[in-house]
Amino acid sequence: MSKPVHDFTAKVPEWSPYVTPVEFASATPAQLSAMKVTPSNKGVSAYVLTLAHDPESLEVRSPLFNLIMYGKDGLSPAERELGAIAASVVNRCIYCTAVHASRFLAHTKRTELIETVFADELQARLPPRDQAVFDFAARLSTTPIAATVADAGVLKEAGLSELEQLDLILSAAIFGWANRLMHTLGEPLAAEG
């Protein structure tokens, strides 16, 4: 039997919902339409079937999420992932952290950075540009929002262009959204095997 995962990991767990997902066979036309625009075409996940209870939100959020995380130009894919990881650490979304740590590693192979973030969380000491990216995203993710104009200035000093700074805000913010679904509507279970 799979057990809930409570510690940060880069090994992607399974996500198990607390609410009953929509049954694919009895989904309404609006729900089917909303599910079609999701990235996964190899079977619809429990997460998407759960969100299909609100097809209007799902239909808009999936393309928005993809554009923010995988759009062209601006912030590098790895740094978008780092912004997502920072937000997910603040919100302690073990599932989102695992998925995006594994994607960060696929881009960079920088296991030492991920290990440092998992061990020290918001106190993690990183190389200057990574630190600026991580801290800004983390401080934008807290309630109340801790990020300051000085933190924004650090991003600029670290060499991020205006477009890169904007992309970082978007990646942290869209994870404020994703974490509030993933972490609160279900739990991560250790993957079998």
Add this chain to the structure above:
Amino acid sequence: MTTLIEKLAGIPTGSKLGAALKTRAEVLRLSEAAHDAVLVPRDPGGLSHALRAALAARMCRHLGSAALVAHYDGYLAHSGDADVAALAQPGGVSGDPRQDAMARHADLLTLSPRNATRGDIEALRSAGVGEPDIVRLSELAAFVNYQLRVVAGLVLLRDAS
């Protein structure tokens, strides 16, 4: 067309940040569509448009975002539903157990989502909130927290430049 996020962040169009926003016009357009999907959906389920506006204003008050509070208070006033107005204030209750449970959950998802557990979903169910409405409420809270952070982040970049 100027989107809500652009209007509230007040970024000068001729600035470098204004140019960056122009590059991300599609993100802003989809963010606006998401706003409409959670605030004024065609099928609101068990969360009326007025209740959604009240809860959104409440969450924005938690973050101290005057501009977004004013925006959602405007939606609430336009709805003309006085029964849910008290929920727009942190700590405010309507006396309806179902709505009050939703307000508590919106508070949790705004203030400390990391502390949310299965028990919080059970509490919603016990108060009579159906499963589709649990998801609708979660999307509303999640979107408003996204929007609050995009606007706040842009204001920081604007003031740092």
